[in-house]
Amino acid sequence: MKKKVIRIRIIIMTVLALLLVLVTTFADVFSPNDPYATSASAIRMAPCPAYPFGTDNLGRCVFARVLYGGRTTIAATFALVAVSFVIGTVIGMICGYYGGILDRVCMRVADILLSFPQMVVAIAVAGILGGGMKGAMIALGITMWVSFARLSRSHTFSLRNEAFIKAALFAGKSDPYIILVHILPNLLAPVLTNALTQIGTTMIGLSGLSFLGLGVVPPVAEWGSMISEARAYIQIAPWAVLFPSLATILTIIIFNYLGDAVINYREA
Amino acid sequence: MIHKLLKRIAGLVLILVILSFFVFALLYIAPGDPAEKRLTSQGVAVTKQVLDAERARLGLFRPFLVRYGEWLFGVVRGDFGVSFKDDLPVAPKLFQGLQNTCLLAVSSLLMALLLSFGLSIASVLNKDGPADHLVRICAFVSNSLPNFLISVMLMYLLCIRLDLFPVIAAKGDLRGLVMPVLSLTIPMCGRFTRQMRAEFLDQMRSDYVTGMRGRGVRTRYILLNVVRNALGHIFTIVALQIGTLMGGSVVIETIFRWPGIGKLVMDAITARDYPVIMGFVVIMGTIYVVINQLSDIINHILDPRTAL
Amino acid sequence: MCAASNMAENTEMNILHISGLTASYEEAEVLHDVTLEVEDGEILCIVGESGCGKSTLIRAICADPVLRITGGSIRYREQDITHLKERDRQRLLGTQIGLIQQNPWGAFNPIRPIGVQFRETYKSHGRRFDADQIRAIFDVLGLKNADSILQMRPCELSGGMSQRVAIAAAFALEPALLLCDEITSALDVTTAAAVTEQLLTLKRTQGTTIVMVTHHIGMARCLADRIAIMYRGRIVECGSTAEILASPQHDYTKQLLQDVPRLRVE
Numbered sequence: 001m002k003k004k005v006i007r008i009r010i011i012i013m014t015v016l017a018l019l020l021v022l023v024t025t026f027a028d029v030f031s032p033n034d035p036y037a038t039s040a041s042a043i044r045m046a047p048c049p050a051y052p053f054g055t056d057n058l059g060r061c062v063f064a065r066v067l068y069g070g071r072t073t074i075a076a077t078f079a080l081v082a083v084s085f086v087i088g089t090v091i092g093m094i095c096g097y098y099g100g101i102l103d104r105v106c107m108r109v110a111d112i113l114l115s116f117p118q119m120v121v122a123i124a125v126a127g128i129l130g131g132g133m134k135g136a137m138i139a140l141g142i143t144m145w146v147s148f149a150r151l152s153r154s155h156t157f158s159l160r161n162e163a164f165i166k167a168a169l170f171a172g173k174s175d176p177y178i179i180l181v182h183i184l185p186n187l188l189a190p191v192l193t194n195a196l197t198q199i200g201t202t203m204i205g206l207s208g209l210s211f212l213g214l215g216v217v218p219p220v221a222e223w224g225s226m227i228s229e230a231r232a233y234i235q236i237a238p239w240a241v242l243f244p245s246l247a248t249i250l251t252i253i254i255f256n257y258l259g260d261a262v263i264n265y266r267e268a
Numbered sequence: 269m270i271h272k273l274l275k276r277i278a279g280l281v282l283i284l285v286i287l288s289f290f291v292f293a294l295l296y297i298a299p300g301d302p303a304e305k306r307l308t309s310q311g312v313a314v315t316k317q318v319l320d321a322e323r324a325r326l327g328l329f330r331p332f333l334v335r336y337g338e339w340l341f342g343v344v345r346g347d348f349g350v351s352f353k354d355d356l357p358v359a360p361k362l363f364q365g366l367q368n369t370c371l372l373a374v375s376s377l378l379m380a381l382l383l384s385f386g387l388s389i390a391s392v393l394n395k396d397g398p399a400d401h402l403v404r405i406c407a408f409v410s411n412s413l414p415n416f417l418i419s420v421m422l423m424y425l426l427c428i429r430l431d432l433f434p435v436i437a438a439k440g441d442l443r444g445l446v447m448p449v450l451s452l453t454i455p456m457c458g459r460f461t462r463q464m465r466a467e468f469l470d471q472m473r474s475d476y477v478t479g480m481r482g483r484g485v486r487t488r489y490i491l492l493n494v495v496r497n498a499l500g501h502i503f504t505i506v507a508l509q510i511g512t513l514m515g516g517s518v519v520i521e522t523i524f525r526w527p528g529i530g531k532l533v534m535d536a537i538t539a540r541d542y543p544v545i546m547g548f549v550v551i552m553g554t555i556y557v558v559i560n561q562l563s564d565i566i567n568h569i570l571d572p573r574t575a576l
Numbered sequence: 577m578c579a580a581s582n583m584a585e586n587t588e589m590n591i592l593h594i595s596g597l598t599a600s601y602e603e604a605e606v607l608h609d610v611t612l613e614v615e616d617g618e619i620l621c622i623v624g625e626s627g628c629g630k631s632t633l634i635r636a637i638c639a640d641p642v643l644r645i646t647g648g649s650i651r652y653r654e655q656d657i658t659h660l661k662e663r664d665r666q667r668l669l670g671t672q673i674g675l676i677q678q679n680p681w682g683a684f685n686p687i688r689p690i691g692v693q694f695r696e697t698y699k700s701h702g703r704r705f706d707a708d709q710i711r712a713i714f715d716v717l718g719l720k721n722a723d724s725i726l727q728m729r730p731c732e733l734s735g736g737m738s739q740r741v742a743i744a745a746a747f748a749l750e751p752a753l754l755l756c757d758e759i760t761s762a763l764d765v766t767t768a769a770a771v772t773e774q775l776l777t778l779k780r781t782q783g784t785t786i787v788m789v790t791h792h793i794g795m796a797r798c799l800a801d802r803i804a805i806m807y808r809g810r811i812v813e814c815g816s817t818a819e820i821l822a823s824p825q826h827d828y829t830k831q832l833l834q835d836v837p838r839l840r841v842e
Contacts, residue, residue, distance in 0.1 A: 119515020127537035475682030484670025
């Protein structure tokens, strides 16, 4: 009964999340205007049929920029989470499977990375690497793989002593075969759940860095940097801040809620 | 006990050394060498001769580790080097900024703690009731808001729409503290409330609460015990959030032009003034690491069952 | 099923009446139509395997918040306590109905001094901290150095000592009815025997009625005036100890008795 309710919520949220991903991925289809076309005659126009979300300081269509900006933010977030997921899971599985000195060294490194204040390191690294989305992603990625590594390591650790793994070993299967065929599928669910919950936080981090000017380089559309640019003239054109803000809030809430719901579902 | 404490302190020093090495190495990962960066940040025309002279002056021809050692030795004595921009020592600027940041961060932290404590207790007492749902929704939403967004929205609402506060407060005007503090407090309060609520509910499920209820102990005493036992975990939760708070204060200080260490570092990043950036990471890292180690020790004092 | 036929004529004398009680955790119903009478001054043992719902029945009487009562009623003397207000329940529990749990460390907050917690217990019922009373009870329970024990925290005590302190806390409030949930199962055999013996001594001095939950029919045979057999969330049989042991009606009871090899029916 309770599980059913959560399942319905998960389905609704998944549909919404997919919708978001689709709309932003195919931004060029849905966008009525060119997000980079400036227009001296249409500066800071209020929302109207031609510009549903109004225009910004350079006469660019805010609606188009929100769509394209979503693509930047969501794509960067997904890429970062995916890369951290792969790296972290591989390291975690190898450490958990073989144990020994390698495991100790890796986990020690992970401990040390976790004992640094993440956002402080990210700001410094992104600042020193000198802007650009790649720099921001590296800055956040330095510590992000750790949670995946720890999680997959502990699951591999307990899986390794299961009978079916022993059986596979006796059957003469190779280590990579066992890791890929027997261990990976069994730890995918918890690690993927973790990936899902990381999406919201990563988005907050990335758009925060962009807001500071440490993410995308203008004029590339990105929600954080759009808000940062437009807040200078918020008095005259509040829509240029309002719509990217709403988009950010909605997206983060959808992904966070989805993450929470999946955790609840797995616990229920 | 003392043996373990010493081991902890050794670990702490090790982590700080690694952090400082990491920071120092960062400078060399960045494009261009320090001499070049220094000259460009001062706006000097870079020629080969000027560059070599500068390199010699900065001692860049000596081995990396020697330079790292010298820098580290300086840092330990509170000397963070001189600024690339104006050749003034960095340390006084950093500590002045740190003071302002502490005012901001500590007041937001206290406010978030007070608020979330009250909210989570109300939520626990009213579990699955309307108040609980309201608190959970608010906590969830505020946890999903990036703090730069909150500050922009607050600015729009309070300064422009309602005209309650000046956007940038004059120096010494306490009203200038309200919006930065709120911007930092709201997301932190959301996170604290969620975690504290979970922690209190966890304690409520333990056997001793059933035992107390079975003796007819009043709710207020049960709550007292629950809070007492959750205290250790709350310390850990708070200590872990300090890192997010530090990152957040960089954003908030930049927005509100609060003269803290975060604004200092953002200015330094724009000006490529690396000694300031390095000093920032070392100071913030030290505070964070020390607070987290302290929270482990406090945890052990509060609950002797936890291992040190 | 077992409507306490042997005493239907004097139910108004009874201390606890449970009739048609149905309760569930989350979605799963764990108690089905449980009816049970507890007579004043007796020891009633509820026997059943783990997971049969006997501990849940105790929780239902104490109104554990995770348990939801969906039908039937519980009456304590003449008062309906099935759906009491929190404040009324707080007054009732402890002074009228006491509880001792299976986990020896479960009665007290493990990391606060025991004395402070005794004080809170007394204060909750508007009574003053009575060190003499505690010393007297500790004495019966074989706990020496009452004052130093009151300074200690439960996590510093052994299981047997903790359970004795828990019993002392229950008796300090002089309840008329005491619910004991497997109170000796976490203790070793010798300690369990001693603790049971001391519990009985206290019962005799205060005239407390005891409902004791156990999975051990041997223990029920030694202690109980009456036995109720519980199986899969129902009371399948209930009667005087002699009756149950001599002529078990339900298949489960018969099986339970067979599992105790040294038991001989006269």
